[in-house]
Amino acid sequence: MEMIWLVFFAVLLAGYFALEGFDLGVGLLLPFLGRTREGRDRMVAAVAPYVLANEVWLVAVAGTMFGVYPLLEGEVLFGLYPVVVAMLLSWVLRDAGLWFRRRIDGPRWRGFWDAAIAFGSLGLSFGWGMALYAAATGFEASPVHPVGLMLGVVVTLLFAWHGWTFLAWRAPGDFGATRSGRALLLSGAVAALPAAGVLAGAAPYLLEHSAPAATLNVLSLMVLPFAPIMLGAQLWVWRTFRPGKDAFRLPSFF
């Protein structure tokens, strides 16, 4: 049972990196590839239908951690207190930027929320690098250790590349390149590597600190039957918004 939940947890965290990675990547690229207002609208419209389905993977990671690894939940989040607070604020700003940017017309309003998307994406991507480094050292080292900062840069660049690949898949040619679904799959797998690496190292520790059998049994009984529905809903998103004729339309809600 511990093993099933470890796999579940690992899929959620790695999945978050592979999926939300391209949302954050597109946010990072917004000031660079989106020189014009129309360009930025197209970039946001390309990721918009996926964002809600992607970011929720991290909410699920946190929930699973609370249920399956309650002893670690406090340890991890409290151990990274300043980083987690900064990442949360970045996440909030990024989301607010997406929801608000098209609610009022006007260059200053749009510019402000587009900046919120870009800086929010940057804070979150960079924070992930630092958080992963701290996790890899068992929260012994400070996240602002040079290696942590370097990993922040690496994750940020990875996400930016993944976001670029996504744009080249969903809006072929619009931003200078065309990529296949297979290329997107590959960039997603690479974006998930940092998380997968830390998970592989932490696996024995996680197994040891799983919640007791009574809790895991209840969770399994309640949650596992829904796993196919969760997967199905995600696949439905990808099917509905796949590229092709009429792949994305403007104006988009975000």
Place this chain on the structure above:
Amino acid sequence: MDVLDLARTQFAVTGSLHFLFVVLTLGLAPLVAIMHTRWAISGKPLDEAMTRFWGQIYVINYALGIVTGLVMEFQFGLSWSGLSHYAGDVFGAPLAMETLIAFFLESTFLGLWIFGWHRLPKGLHVACIWLVTLTAYASAFFIMVANSYLQNPAGSVVRGGRMELVDFGALLTNPSLVFAFPHVVGAGLFTGAMVLVGASAYQLRRRTEHVEFFTKSMRTGVTTAAIGIFVTMGFGYAQFAVIPVEDKFSGNVGAAIGLAIMMEIGQLLGLIVLLVMLPMIRGLPRRRWTHPILIAMTPLPFVLSIAGWIAREVGRQPWMIWEKLTVADAMSPGLTSGMVTASLIGFAAVLGLLAVVDYVLIARVIRRGPQGLDLGSSSAREPRTPVLSY
């Protein structure tokens, strides 16, 4: 303030902000789902306009529900790791279920609903908003299961200095839950309905050109408000049969004030809705003198909702888990005033400002009426600001 007060303030501020948006989400979701269903069946432009107009208000409100909720979820680990350490084996289960089988699906289906306009087949598109509604209520249910466990730690025993889950069924049938959950559901319906009434009153008072639209919206609002307040009051009073009123409210000034505000204003509103507004439902949209009163009533359900939570949460003090774990012991060991102050300022400033912006945006949609809506808009040619009538 010492570090404990600061941490509690942070939870109170973010929790209250979160619920202001959640309570409207719970109320509007089923109403928008019903409007969308009507539209799918009738195909009438009026039903489409209602779905898009109230749907746009619903999703703008939803944005703040999400971002405040993110902070809530992570705050447990940041400030209250003592809770997961002592009772995570029990308390963590409903929270995990909330994220996995409720919110995960809710967010996914909401994305499909918002961006699936003109793309999904009619029936499946309607199914999305119903699934969003269903999972939103499931979400509320599991959060209430977790909260009720703190109020009354059922289904668990203390073993080796930690709480262990022995009977999950007892968590789901917790006396603290079975009345409180319908109470919250009723409050959500009431709040959403009163927003329909207040916004419609505003438009009708201004002699809107969309008379049929806002007449219908107001009647839907009044009917739903009557159902909502009836359920809220019924289950609210029924709660007193099962919770230790003496322990939770006497000698606890904060909780007693919250309770008093909720009950006094709640009763008054209940009387107005059930004995005045409901009997007047046919004529209400035409009687313009009533409209300023209806507009003034709109914020009250929000005030009541927060007062209710203050009564419930402050009433539990000084316990995090009733008679098992104090809030002082639940706080993360090593948490300093500096840490909480910095994060409190950050969260309160950012979320507070975003909340204000969000309400301004909702007010703009209401003022502008059912035209130039972003939700479900089909082409760039559709004017966003057709008339600047204000």
